[in-house]
Amino acid sequence: MTASDSWQFAVAGYAVLLAWPITTVVLVWFALRYHGTHRAKVVNRSVAGGNGRPEHFWIIVPALNEEAVVANTVGAALNLRGPAGTLSRVLVVDDGSDDRTPEVLAAIDHPRLHIMRRDLPEARQGKGEALNAAYRHISMLTAQAGMAPEKVVVGIIDGDGQGSENILVEVSRLMRDERVGAAQVQVRIRNRNRLLGAVQDLEFGAIVDACQNMRDALDTVGLGGNGQFSRLSTLQTLGAAPWSSCLVEDMELGLRMHLNGVGIRYTSRASVTQQAVVDVRRLTRQRTRWAQGNMQCARYLGRLFESPRVARIALAEMLHYLLSPWANAIVTVLLIGTGIAGLGGLLVGHPIVFIPTWAALAESLGVWLGVTTFPGLLWALVHRRKHGDEGMPRMLTAALAYPAFLVLGLAATYRALGRxxxxxxxxxxxxxxAEEPLALPA
Structure with a gap:
């Protein structure tokens, strides 16, 4: 490699390294500029007089060995109320639990609670299949009752999820626009008193929220596994199995909806809380599954390119989301390789051209440290401004731990590649x- 080539390589490396904080600044501007109100203004104008408001809500709770949390989840779901005249019911899908989940559910006596028990061999074929079984049951009941499927909304709240009191009202507001076929609410973390929980709430409550608000403006909102709401009529256009066996069935569902031209909205005015994974080994396993599912969804790239329904700028954003695990894996190898080459060259007395001295190596490490620390600190300030429900010391601690959290994510990406x-x-x-029990609704 010539000196000219080495310098070009170094410049390219710094450009890649600096892309992250630059992207962060853009997202932070978006988060603070719109603060969850930009789409609200547009929607309020577009749905004035709209007649798409839902009349019936079904909350599906997929449950597999959820004895520690399912009573609180069901109680919180039964407490949710939509606008006046809106009926809401809860359907728990017990997907072959072999713990005390059936007994816990049997002890809850409520007229709006429905329990579906799936036994082997049908059970335990993945969350997607459990959701599909519940969806088909709801479709059947809707047809028997003579309800219009476009007026029925199916929401997903995970076994550890609890929706904010206004969640159905907010979804109803968004879906007054007949063009909106699905909506996603903000996700927050409940057990953020622990460091890993605080870091995950920084991720969901600030970073993911900003990304989703940007996607909302670009009409590329992605659906999450928790807190997604879809019109029954929208799901029915996808056949008998809207959710697939993909490891991130929610993401694939959102992509299929976009390819069908379905409008998906996001709101940070309502939220669903969930538990953080506070064990490093289990967290790595969770993120590996997410990364592998992301990779599985890459098969939609060709259809996204060919679809006339997906705008070019929206396509670029989707491509970034789908390809980021692969790009992160490659960039990490390049950066680590560069650092090892620079250190090795200095140790053997043959320094590479763009790290000629120990001072240059120290300077490069300082740049790397600043670049990796800066985004987390910025997001801590955004989190404080948007939510104000956590003290700055805790959020700053989470921000300083954020780079290590990302390294864990990169390790998960490599594991996902192998799997x-x-x-x-x-x-x-x-x-x-396990959590403190909540009072069940009357």
Whole structure:
């Protein structure tokens, strides 16, 4: 490699390294500039007089060995109320639980609670299949009652999820626009008193929220596994199995909706809380599954390119989301390789041209440290401004831990690459933490 080539390589490396904080600044501007109100203004104008408001809500709670949390989840779901005249019901899908989940559910006596028990061999074929079974049951009941499927909304709240009191009202507001076929609410973390919980709330409550608000403006909102709401009529256009066996069935569902021209909105005015994974080993396993599912969704790239329904700028944003695990893996190898080459060259007395001295190596490490620390600190300030429900010391501690959290994510990406290459698909369920019981609704 010539000196000219080395310098070009160094410039390219710094450009890649600096892309992250630059992108962060853009997202932070978006988060602070719009603060969850930009789409609200547009929607309020577009739905004036709209007649798409839902009349019926079904909340599906997929449950597999959820004895530690399912009573609180069901109680919180039964407490949710939509606008006046809106009926809401809860359907728990017990997907072959072999713990005390059936007994816990049997002890809850409420007229709006429905329980579907799936036994083997149908059970435990993945969350997507459990949701599909519940969706088909709801479709059948809707047809028997003579309801219009476009007036029925199906929401998903995970076994550890709890929706904010206004969640159905907010979804109803968004869906007054007949063009809106699905909506996603903000996700927050409840057990953020622990460091890993605080870091995950920094991720969901600030970073993911900003990304989703930007996607909302670009009409590329992605659906999450928790807090997604879809019109029954929208799901029915996708056939008998809207959710797939993909490891991130929610993301794939959102992509299929976009390809069908369905409008998906996001709101940070309502939220659903969930438990953080506070064990490093289990967190790595969870993120590996997410990364592998992201890779599985890459098969939609060709259809996204060909679709006339997906705008070019929206396509660029989707491509970034789908390809980021691959790009992160490659960039990490390049950066680590560069650092090792620079250190090795100095140790053997043959320094590479763009790290000629120990001072240059120290300077490069300082740049790397600043670049990796800066985004987390910025997001801590955004989190404080948007929510104000956590003290700055805790959020700053979470911000300083954020780079290590990202390293864990990169390790998960490499594990996902290995699993995908070897064809491994089976996953162990994420364990829940026991919580103080909530009062059930009357």
């Amino acid at each position: 995908q290459a070897s064809g491994r698909q089976a996953w162990a369920k994420t364990e829940r933490l």
